[in-house]
Amino acid sequence: VPTYLVTLDERTLRVQVRTALDGTYVRVDEGPEVRADLRSLHGALHSLTTGDARIEVMAQPREQGQVRIALRGLEYTAEVVDEAHARLASVAGARVGSHAHLELKAPMPGLLVRMLCKVGDEVQPNQPLAVLQAMKMENELSLSRGGKVTSVKVEQGKTVEQGQVLVVVE
């Protein structure tokens, strides 16, 4: 049964997808198996039925197993890996999913005017880690979860691209 590790909002859920003659069934973590159906309506809009529950979802696949999802006014970027691949990667020493691994990325291009943390710092949720000047404003960048800084990828005074990783916290 194809099994996927789906990481979104810093959590990882295990989703089994079983295809039978009468349709597709899914099971999330240790929950019950329920019938599921995802229909494309138009553009990114989909209708998702799981068991008795129906919900409208906007979804768009992106590169490398990423899926952008919006539902009920919330937006997530889900990272999806095949569990079999993840296990192999784990044996090879790579990380599984991105469970406890947080990256502070530049949300837009700009100038990194200040780096406020260094490797080894214990940082709190929402603590400013760097200051990015963009759109004529100085923006403090932070992560919603805390941890230990394991890597600082950019020096103060450098310009950065949108999406560039600045700091890694574990």
Next chain:
Amino acid sequence: VEAIAVRLTSQVFKRVLVANRGEIAVRVIRACREMGISPVAVFSDVDAQALHVRMADAALPIGAAPATESYLRIDKIIDAARALEVEAIHPGYGFLAENAEFAEACAAADITFIGPPPKAMRDLGLKTEARKLMQAAGVPVVPGTLEPLTTPEELRKAADEVGFPVALKAVAGGGGKGLRMVHDPANLEAAFRQATSEAGAAFGDASVYLERAIDRPRHVEVQILADTHGNCVWLGERDCSIQRRHQKVLEESPSPAVSQDLRERMGEVAVRAAQAAGYTNAGTVEFLLAPDGNFYFLEVNARLQVEHPVTEEVTGLDLVRQQIRIACGEPLGYDQSAIQRHGYAVECRIYAEDAAAGWLPSTGRLVGYRPPGGPGVRVDSGVEENAEISVYYDPMIAKLIVHAADRQRGLERMARALREFLILGVHTSIPLHRWLMEQPAVRSGDVDTGWLEREWSLPEPDLFDLEQAAIAAALLLDARRASTSATAVPNGVDGGAPRSAWRLAGRRAGLS
């Protein structure tokens, strides 16, 4: 005399230029269309295909994407107005809307500026001048200095007289720039230096003045309309106490903190303030409402405001239409007793921003956009699916406004509409608004201007929502993989479970 001249020479305009972009340009274009006026537009390079341009009868390019090279260029806009042969310009809000020089440039080009007279804009633009004007007119102002502060000795003396905590504010502007709260006298001079340098950078005028800091105030503002014949009415208040970094997040009317008696007193004071400044057209008089029920003049916003639809919903008046009528020289044609308010309205500003990343603007393409609808729901927006939210302009995607019989039903309706609103491609402030709708303090209306920043924390996601999102992502990628592996290995001999043909067909039908 001027008023009579305008009345004699002008009928309703035939053609109006909207010197703005985004939702407010669309809003003004719609009002023009309803009045039989031909709306025309200007646009920057990145806005050539924008909704406001497509809705206009004609449009001219005015320069590169940065606003300083396009929407803030008085010369280019006046040139476009001449080329498009318009009789009037509506400035919207932001950009040049409160720029007296622009209003004067319009007058010099014999084009009507749909807004207040330049002199009123100038007088109200300088906070210390506005405070003097208001004090002379008997409008309550926050105790403090009436002149800019220049030396540390003046500063110290003024602070001791007013009493701590004090607020240092920029003379030349608002929006929280150059604003410093000082609780401890020891920090006074450092705060003065910071406020001065910030004000200088933001407004090109470093002067600051000092006011007593009002503890836990509400922000309550009164919408007024004044014609060029001396008539002025107030339309009721908007409560904008839910703010973040001095930016309004949610606006509602009526205010849960304002009694009918207080409403009438504030309304009368707002009219007095407008008349003292020689104000005409639509305007907003902002007040701080202290917990003890006293209210103090804050500033006049000499323009149409972002949150004007809240007042439109409760009064039934089209404020843009009223602005255009007033600019044509028409008398209001109604007095205070004709202004009635019905029910409750609330607006949530839907911004492209990422709460988890410290509220930074979130840029990108709106891959999916499905606004809510139904009874009592209004969406004012300048975008559609596939529009680009760029770094160049304000990251507001839409204003979601609902109207209902009373506050409780209004908030329920807003919660419902927020749940229907689907946007894919950028992060938005919808989660913040959904969180707001659940807060007991919001439900009871017990908030002040600092409440949101004190109370906000990233909400824990709903587990059901997360599961649904995870299932959708897994199904989408599973289907993709099934179709690619079928193409790569035609016989289905890939070492794993064979993929049945019906499944692929089903996937294609359902998903591709």
